Amino acid sequence: MARFKYIFSLILTLISFCSFGQVATDSSLYAPAKVKEPLVFKGVKLGVNVGRFSDYLFKPERFSYEGSVDFNLSHKFFGVIEAGYSEIALEEENYNYNSEGYFYKVGMDYNMLKKHPTDYLGMGFRLGRADFSHSANNVLIDDQHWNAETLTIDSKSYNTYWLEVSFGIKGELLKNVYFGWSALVRISVAGRKDGQFQAIDIPGFGKGENNINLGANYYIYYQIPFNRK
Amino acid sequence: MAIWSCTDDHCNADTESLLDATLTVTDETLNDINFVENLSIYSPEWSDSIYYSESGDDNVLGFVLSPFSDTTEIVFTSKDAPLNDTLFVYYQRDYTFFSQECGFVPNFEIDTIFHSYNYIDSVEIINKEISVDKNGKIQIYF
Structure with missing residues (x-):
């Protein structure tokens, strides 16, 4: 009889453990875990830096242009490639200076907007x-x-590298057309100094005599109407 | 009230890249004739001289190397000294863009210095790099 008592007690104990387990895993009592969605390719924007056109008015010695392509990943990250050309012909009383060359920048923008994710307010970095x-x-x-x-x-060719940090905004003001502005800090990494003489202006970086240059970009972008509802 | 800023297009900065020569005289006969006080220097390519009494101080006299050649010849002469000494400075040079108004300025790096031995015992190069920011420095022992 005592043996049955022990078996009955054991069964009761097991049942109570099972019941406790059921209460503990009741999903209605807990917030659901967030599912991390994979980054999804959402589209491509092509841009032109219209700020450079102001050179015609304010820096007539310079001719330059710049464009960009950005790849939208879930409206959160944007892979960015920017490239441009700059040419300077400076004629002063005590010297004439000429430079021409191309620049390229690769980097990423991070969108901090959550409510209107097709627009952009965020930070970015580039390697130039x-x-x-x-x-x-x-x-x-x-x-x-x-x-x-x-x-x-004499003419001399060389390369310069820099890091660029930006803070900016982009908004869709017309269908598929975005306007954007960003403030930039460019920090020289390598090659700014020439062994022969220092560049007055380094394409894409700015004043050659500075280690750090500040700047601003004014862009118009066209969103290729792909994968848009 | 109108406020505006204006800049003239002239270079107002000091853009000389000087080589300072510190003059140490241990020869008593030279001290007796106030060798340093009566010293002047010139290059055969100059049309004028630099006088210690006008431009020198604390036994230091500065001059600019030729920006157009890799060698500069400087003659040291003192009023009551019958002989002169000549310094030949050999160097490399490049140019730095200084500012839009001032344009380019030369930089020098001294390779070696040769000299005559009439009164000069030896010349020591203390700082061989010369720029607008930092003067070069040599020590001349008489």
Whole structure:
């Protein structure tokens, strides 16, 4: 009889454990776990930096253009490729300076907007590289003892690398057309100094004499109407 | 009230890349004739001289190397000294863009210096790099 008592007690214990387990896993008492959605390709935007057109008014010695392609991943991350060309012909009393070259930037933007995810407010970073050549002529070195003479500094090609951090906005003001603005900080990484003479302006980076350059971009983008509802 | 800023297009900055020569005289006969106080230097390519009494101080006299050649010849002469000494400075040079108004300025890196031995015992290169930001420095022992 005592044996049956023990078996009955054991069965009751097991049943109570099972019941406890059922209560503990009752999903109605807990918030559902968030499912991390994989990044989904949402589209491509093509952009033109219209800010560079202001050079015609404010920096007539410079001619430059810049464009971009960005790849939208779930409206949250944007892979960005930017490229452009810059040419400077500076004629001063004591020197003439010419430079021309291309620049390329690769990086990522992070969208902090959650309510209107097709627009953009966020931060980005880029790695930039410029390939360019520059030269100077009619360089007048004037000294009170040495007779003033002009000299020519031969053309030289070289590369510069920099990191760029941006904070900006983009909004869809017309169907598939976005306007955007961003503030930039460019930090020189390598190649800014030339062994022969320093560049006045490095395409895409800005003033060659500075380690850090500040700037702004004004872009118009066209969203390729792909995968859009 | 109108507020505006204006800049002239002239270079107002000091853009000289100077080589400072510190003059140490241990020869008593030179001290007797105030060798340093009466010292002047010139290059055969100059039309003028630099006088210690006008431009020198604390036994230091600065001058600019030729921006157009890799060698500069400088003659040291003192009023009551019958002989002169000549310094030949050999160097490399490049140019830095200084500013839009001032344009380019030369930088020098001294390779070696040769000199005559009339009064100069030896020359020591203390700082061989010369730029607008930092003067070069040599020590001349008489």
